[in-house]
Amino acid sequence: MIGTLRVLRYLKGCPRIGQLFSSNNQIVIKAFSDSDWGTCIDSRRSINGYCVFMGNSLISWKSKK
Numbered sequence: 188m189i190g191t192l193r194v195l196r197y198l199k200g201c202p203r204i205g206q207l208f209s210s211n212n213q214i215v216i217k218a219f220s221d222s223d224w225g226t227c228i229d230s231r232r233s234i235n236g237y238c239v240f241m242g243n244s245l246i247s248w249k250s251k252k
Contacts, residue, residue: 190239190247191216216241 222235236250 190237190249191218194239194241194246214242 217240218237219240220235220237222233224233225231230252232252234250234252236248238248239246
């Protein structure tokens with residue numbers, strides 16, 4: 188959710204960049220996350236990440252070990 192809000196704030200603050208969306212489609216924001224606790228064989232550290240889509244376009248992602 189934080190990533191989505193950050194992207195929307197960025198788009199609001201940069202009106203000259205612009206985004207074009209079809210008037211026939213609904214804009215849906217989808218977010219996915221995954222965590223693997225302690226599964227790195229070398230360091231036994233956790234790996235987690237998320238990605239956010241607006242429609243079919245990836246607008247934000249992060250992965251961390």
